[in-house]
Amino acid sequence: MERMWTEDAYMKYQKQWIVMVNLTDEKEDDGAYKTIGDIYLVTSNKREAYDKAIALGSSMGENTVISGFDDTPEIGGLWNL
Numbered sequence: 001m002e003r004m005w006t007e008d009a010y011m012k013y014q015k016q017w018i019v020m021v022n023l024t025d026e027k028e029d030d031g032a033y034k035t036i037g038d039i040y041l042v043t044s045n046k047r048e049a050y051d052k053a054i055a056l057g058s059s060m061g062e063n064t065v066i067s068g069f070d071d072t073p074e075i076g077g078l079w080n081l
Helices: 006-012 046-056
Strands: 002-005 017-027 033-043 064-067
Touching (some): 006 017, 006 033, 006 064, 033 046
Antiparallel strands (some): 002 033, 017 064
């Protein structure tokens, strides 16, 4: 497992679904809090990611599923941010 900030995982694993475990909030030098966690699973299948997060429950600490950055235009020319 690789430990990284959620924002970094969001950019590193573009167009993927990421299951992160052992989440904690850490304070930055500027006083803001950021979330850091361990990458447990990276997949292109949304259902697989959510099923894994549900199966893990709280066995590996708090977990979450995030989607990686996707710059594909939406229908009508709107961008998915």
